Amino acid sequence: MTQTMRWFGPNDPVPLQGIRQAGATEVVTALHEVANGAIWQRDAIAARKAVVQDSGLDWTVVESLPVSEGVKIRSNDWDQLIDHYRQSLTNLAACGIDVVTYNFMPLLDWTRTDLAWTLPDGARALRFEAVAVAAYDIFILRRPDAAASYDDATCAAAEARFAAMDDAARATLERTIIAGLPGSEEGFTSAAFLRAIETYADVDAAQLRENHVAFLEAVCPLADTLGIRLVVHPDDPPFPIFGLPRVVSTEADIAALFARVPNPSNGLCLCTGSLGVRADNDLPGMVDRLGSRIGFLHLRSVQREPDGAFHEAAHLDGDAGMAAVVAAVHRLSVREARSIPMRPDHGHQMLDDLNRTTNPGYSLLGRMRGLAELRGLERGIAHAAEGSA
Incomplete structure (x- = not known):
C-alpha cells in the first residue's frame, strides 16, 4: 500500500514535515478554499502540488472534489455544475492527479455527536x-x-x-x-x-440513486480518457439520518452502482470505518469481491455499541477485523500488481496533542500510531506470504 495522510492545506495545524516524519510518502488533500461547484483552476492545483513536493512528499489523490447539492437533487443548474466538474477533472489530470474521491451524501458529510x-x-x-x-x-x-x-x-x-x-x-x-x-x-x-432538508422533499432513496447514476454517466467517460479513477466514499454513518436518504451504505449498494455504470473510472474508496459500522458488511469479502474497483483505502476501525452508537477504536482494535482486511488488500495488490493508496483515518487525540489545537480526528500522533501499526501489519502479512510461497 502507498502510505498517505490527509492534509487540509496551509492552514492545517499538522505541518507537511510532521506528516513526512510520521512515515507517509504522500498526502491526500484538496483545494478546500474553492467554493463547491466552482472550477478548480489548473494554476491553483499546480501551486498546491508544488508546495507538497517541496516538502519531500507527493500528491496524487484528491480528497475530495465535492459534488454540489445541485447535482444530487438535479437542480436547474445541473448542466453547468457538471461542466465545472468535468473541467476540474481535466485540470487535475493535467497536474498528475489520478484518483479523485467524492461522496453522494445529502447535505452532511461524516457526522458525529x-x-x-x-x-x-x-x-x-x-x-x-x-x-x-x-x-x-x-x-x-x-x-x-x-x-x-x-x-x-x-x-x-x-x-x-x-x-x-x-x-x-x-x-x-x-x-x-x-x-x-x-x-x-x-x-x-x-x-x-x-431549509436545506426541504430541498430534498422530492428526493427519496430511489431518486438519489438515479441522480448518482446520472452524475457518473456524465463524468465517467471523460474520466476514462483522462486516466482518473473516481472513488466514491461510503455513507458515514451508513444509514439515513434526518429523514435524508443514503445510498452508498452496503456492498449491494456499491455493486449495483458498478453494474449501472461499468466504466473503468467508476471506483470505490473503501472506508473500513464507515462500512464497518454495519455488522452486515463483510469487509475482507468486499476487498476480495470489489477489489478491481478499489482505488483508495481509509483504514480505521469503529467499536459498535448498543442502541446504534459507535466510537473510533484504535486502528487494530474494534470491529473492523483489520488483520483480515489488510491480508485481503495484500492479496489484491499482488494479484493486480499495484500499490493502493491508503491512509490511517480518524486517529485518537493523545499524548502532547491533547494540549494542542487539532482538527477533530486528524491530530498527528494518533494517526502516526495508526500508520505505524498498519505498516507493521502489512509487512508481517507480506513476509508470511513470501515464506509460504
Missing part, C-alpha cells in the same frame, strides 16, 4: 450516538415529523437526554452535528439546515 469522547486510557475519540442525534433532530432542529424516524424507546431516551442538557450542552451538540467537520462540504445553522 462527540468530538472528544474520553477513552479509558485518557485519549480522546470521535463518537456517534443515535440518541443524541434524535435529541437534536426532535427537540433542537424540530424537523417536522422527526419523531416518526425513531422508535418509541429512542424518542423517550432522546427526550430525557434533551431535558438533562443545559443551554451550553445543547449548543455544543448542535455545533458538532451541523457546523461542519474537517473535510465536510458544508456547515449550517439549524435554521439553514432545516
Whole structure:
C-alpha cells in the first residue's frame, strides 16, 4: 500500500514535515478554499502540488472534489455544475492527479455527536450516538415529523437526554452535528439546515440513486480518457439520518452502482470505518469481491455499541477485523500488481496533542500510531506470504 495522510492545506495545524516524519510518502488533500461547484483552476492545483513536493512528499489523490447539492437533487443548474466538474477533472489530470474521491451524501458529510469522547486510557475519540442525534433532530432542529424516524424507546431516551442538557450542552451538540467537520462540504445553522432538508422533499432513496447514476454517466467517460479513477466514499454513518436518504451504505449498494455504470473510472474508496459500522458488511469479502474497483483505502476501525452508537477504536482494535482486511488488500495488490493508496483515518487525540489545537480526528500522533501499526501489519502479512510461497 502507498502510505498517505490527509492534509487540509496551509492552514492545517499538522505541518507537511510532521506528516513526512510520521512515515507517509504522500498526502491526500484538496483545494478546500474553492467554493463547491466552482472550477478548480489548473494554476491553483499546480501551486498546491508544488508546495507538497517541496516538502519531500507527493500528491496524487484528491480528497475530495465535492459534488454540489445541485447535482444530487438535479437542480436547474445541473448542466453547468457538471461542466465545472468535468473541467476540474481535466485540470487535475493535467497536474498528475489520478484518483479523485467524492461522496453522494445529502447535505452532511461524516457526522458525529462527540468530538472528544474520553477513552479509558485518557485519549480522546470521535463518537456517534443515535440518541443524541434524535435529541437534536426532535427537540433542537424540530424537523417536522422527526419523531416518526425513531422508535418509541429512542424518542423517550432522546427526550430525557434533551431535558438533562443545559443551554451550553445543547449548543455544543448542535455545533458538532451541523457546523461542519474537517473535510465536510458544508456547515449550517439549524435554521439553514432545516431549509436545506426541504430541498430534498422530492428526493427519496430511489431518486438519489438515479441522480448518482446520472452524475457518473456524465463524468465517467471523460474520466476514462483522462486516466482518473473516481472513488466514491461510503455513507458515514451508513444509514439515513434526518429523514435524508443514503445510498452508498452496503456492498449491494456499491455493486449495483458498478453494474449501472461499468466504466473503468467508476471506483470505490473503501472506508473500513464507515462500512464497518454495519455488522452486515463483510469487509475482507468486499476487498476480495470489489477489489478491481478499489482505488483508495481509509483504514480505521469503529467499536459498535448498543442502541446504534459507535466510537473510533484504535486502528487494530474494534470491529473492523483489520488483520483480515489488510491480508485481503495484500492479496489484491499482488494479484493486480499495484500499490493502493491508503491512509490511517480518524486517529485518537493523545499524548502532547491533547494540549494542542487539532482538527477533530486528524491530530498527528494518533494517526502516526495508526500508520505505524498498519505498516507493521502489512509487512508481517507480506513476509508470511513470501515464506509460504
